[in-house]
Ligand code: HEM
């Protein structure tokens with residue numbers, strides 16, 4: 001090893017300018033970088049969600065009291081999740097839209113597990129406001145779904161962005177039906 | 187501007203071992219030679235320093251009463267307002283002190299733009315100043331979250347969400363929040379940063395002054411001093427002038443604190459944060475309105491870039507572009523006094539910023555939206571196109587031959603010049 005780093009020369013010296021010392025500088029610097037990164041990571045990662053925060057990651061919701069045309073908001077991981085029991089008319093409008101008309105093309109079928117139950121994270125994909133449209137009497141926007149007042153994003157009855165600055169449709173969280181009217185989110 | 191020679195034996199003893207008194211004398215005393223023609227626009231630097239000290243002192247005592255927990259923060263601020271002795275006063279000074287700090291620093295910055303203070307050899311001084319502005323913004327933003335009112339909460343959410351415009355945005359934002367939304371972990375770390383950053387600012391202020399003293403202050407005519415006859419000692423001439431300015435400043439500040447403490451704030455921040463209800467109208471503090479207007483002006487995608495990403499980039503870019511000003515403006519003349527065209531464009535730009543402030547306070551619907559779009563375009567056009575073009579085409583006026591000339595009116599120049607020669611040698 002020492003020989004290859006320093007062929008045929010006296011200690012710490014060689015004809016072409018490369019020395020054992022250069023090698024030591026390089027390895028010391030490399031170890032320094034690795035060491036610093038190893039110490040930096042715990043500091044950085046400590047700012048990520050802690051175990052108790054992560055533990056709140058799934059909830060069970062009973063949908064039986066939610067009648068057709070009604071909507072409820074539940075809290076999942078500190079964020080609102082919109083559950084709307086859609087009417088036949090709402091489903092029909094959502095399915096009648098041509099994909100070309102959508103900024104973020106996605107079929108309604110791909111966004112629901114059962115057509116009458118629309119489950120979405122109720123956070124505008126623009127800058128995180130809570131869109132209006134869950135409660136009776138609130139403005140629902142031009143597409144009769146949800147309207148985000150912060151910077152004017154309009155979502156349709158499938159929660160897809162139709163107009164305004166939001167780039168994506170409202171997110172669908174991971175969930176599954178435990179039985180006909182119970183879901184587990186997360 | 188003689189050498190510093192203390193007579194007091196105690197001071198001499200200390201000075202010999204730690205030359206701190208001469209250091210102070212060189213910084214703000216009789217040992218700091220200053221151009222003799224500085225006008226009142228040169229008061230704002232020292233005012234900013236005092237505004238910072240006021241914020242730090244009131245902040246530290248507020249911190250003794252404040253509870254950084256999502257469940258208690260709002261109530262602890264209400265307690266400061268109602269129960270703590272003079273709590274209302276301390277909080278109103280801190281709140282409005284932040285506003286005044288921004289007013290002073292913005293004027294300070296506009297002064298720099300008007301008189302070309304950023305030019306050779308003060309580019310780095312200018313860039314340190316822009317860094318200070320960025321640090322102030324971060325401090326004010328984290329501070330505004332602490333009272334945990336509706337706007338505290340939603341401003342934090344909207345602003346942190348901007349990072350989702352970048353690749354790995356969700357990961358970054360979750361990390362910033364320490365959760366899946368703005369919550370208690372977020373409040374805690376914002377408090378830690380809000381306590382830390384002002385002291386970082388103090389450190390950077392020292393670098394700012396260090397760089398300033400390398401070449402000394404520029405001045406309203408923008409030519410370098412010819413010799414000692416163009417300079418006067420900082421103390422007592424400018425210490426007195428700065429103190430007078432401070433008196434005016436404190437009078438206005440007291441008027442605001444005592445008679446209209448909530449004028450610059452939003453009432454809805456006296457409603458406790460509710461993660462499930464977005465206020466109908468989210469507005470930032472007034473000093474962030476122009477940036478907010480630029481952010482919201484981008485309503486269309488360009489190419490593969492989303493409107494959201496472009497808006498965020500332009501918003502940050504509007505401040506970052508200031509770093510480049512020394513190289514965008516290549517005109518050899520510093521002061522706008524001798525730049526007949528730039529003078530106009532400067533005021534148009536100031537007006538443009540005022541328009542953006544007004545637009546930022548309104549909902550992004552026509553006509554505000556369109557006005558905001560025009561004003562945003564002009565903001566960047568000014569820096570990226572007007573400044574470089576003026577550097578080439580503007581016919582500048584002749585510069586006076588010395589700092590003394592405009593004061594001594596014409597004939598005085600040569601007389602002063604001649605008289606200065608022997609003085610310089612003396
Ligand atoms: C660069 C200097 C500073 C700026 C620009 C600044 C700005 C702000 C702002 C805008 C608020 C919100 C006021 C409100 O609406 O209630 C605030 C609150 C607060 N700040 Fe500062 N601050 C600064 C320095 C400090 C320092 C050095 C401390 C002490 C460690 C501090 C401690 C606090 C506390 C405890 C609050 C919450 C209480 C309250 O809301 O009044 N600040 N700050």
Ligand code: FES
Pocket residue numbers: 124125126127128129148149150151152153164165166
């Ligand atoms: S956050 Fe909803 S439109 Fe901006």
